[in-house]
Amino acid sequence: xxxxxxxxxxxxxxxxxxxxxxxxxxxxxxxxxxxxxxxxxxxxxxxxxxxxxxxxxxxxxxxxxxxxxxxxxxxxxxxxxxxxxxxxxxxxxxxxxxxxxxxxxxxxxxxxxxx
Amino acid sequence: xxxxxxxxxxxxxxxxxxxxxxxxxxxxxxxxxxxxxxxxxxxxxxxxxxxxxxxxxxxxxxxxxxxxxxxxxxxxxxxxxxxxxxxxxxxxxxxxxxxxxxxxxxxxxxxxxx
Numbered sequence: 601x602x603x604x605x606x607x608x609x610x611x612x613x614x615x616x617x618x619x620x621x622x623x624x625x626x627x628x629x630x631x632x633x634x635x636x637x638x639x640x641x642x643x644x645x646x647x648x649x650x651x652x653x654x655x656x657x658x659x660x661x662x663x664x665x666x667x668x669x670x671x672x673x674x675x676x677x678x679x680x681x682x683x684x685x686x687x688x689x690x691x692x693x694x695x696x697x698x699x700x701x702x703x704x705x706x707x708x709x710x711x712x713x714x715x
Numbered sequence: 716x717x718x719x720x721x722x723x724x725x726x727x728x729x730x731x732x733x734x735x736x737x738x739x740x741x742x743x744x745x746x747x748x749x750x751x752x753x754x755x756x757x758x759x760x761x762x763x764x765x766x767x768x769x770x771x772x773x774x775x776x777x778x779x780x781x782x783x784x785x786x787x788x789x790x791x792x793x794x795x796x797x798x799x800x801x802x803x804x805x806x807x808x809x810x811x812x813x814x815x816x817x818x819x820x821x822x823x824x825x826x827x828x829x
Contacts, residue, residue: 632815643719643805643820644758687757691815702748702771703807703818705757 602627602690609710612678620673620709622688627668631690634703635662635673639684644705647673647686683713717742719808719821727827728796734826736791740808741819746770747789748818749781750805758805764789765811793826801828 605623612618624633635647648655648662650671655662661674675682687708691701720739728734740747746765750758760773764783783789787808793800803825807818 643822645820646817649815702760702763707757
């Protein structure tokens with residue numbers, strides 16, 4: 601499993617952009633990079649994922665470095681509802697017949713959004 | 716469309732007892748994974764069930780066992796409870812062979828061991 605390094609915590613103001621970094625220098629060539637977040641008192645929820653090129657969806661953007669050793673999750677306009685712990689998870693292909701890949705969570709980055 | 720549901724939401728047990736936690740996957744999903752989340756830590760993978768069989772297992776002792784039913788729902792059983800088993804237990808569901816498709820999590824069962 602690829603090791604990840606994320607800041608323990610970050611702070612942002614409401615309606616400002618937020619850039620959440622993740623280092624994954626031991627990532628393999630076939631690992632996708634997934635981001636999940638966990639709001640207080642809830643289970644994790646999927647945010648976005650990518651392999652090599654940058655990705656956008658309605659929640660966020662994912663910028664992946666050319667060497668794939670790091671990535672940045674971008675929240676374009678933070679809201680109070682974005683206050684959560686954000687997890688960066690490199691995910692190798694599943695090696696078993698059927699089922700899905702397991703997710704290996706680190707400690708993540710706790711994002712605080714100030715009004 | 717119901718998401719992943721877990722029951723109960725909270726549970727208090729004493730050391731040495733046994734506990735069963737339940738999970739209903741999101742409609743259309745057939746694979747269930749269980750995670751343990753200690754306070755202040757990220758979730759840790761326990762095991763995964765698909766086609767009623769355990770397919771993958773994390774670094775957890777045999778005291779942790781599970782089952783998947785024909786309707787894809789699942790149970791997590793923990794025997795001989797220890798104080799260290801106090802945690803949030805999360806269930807996630809997905810569709811088979813759905814590499815890189817999002818996994819959907821329930822809000823967990825908070826287990827406290829006295």
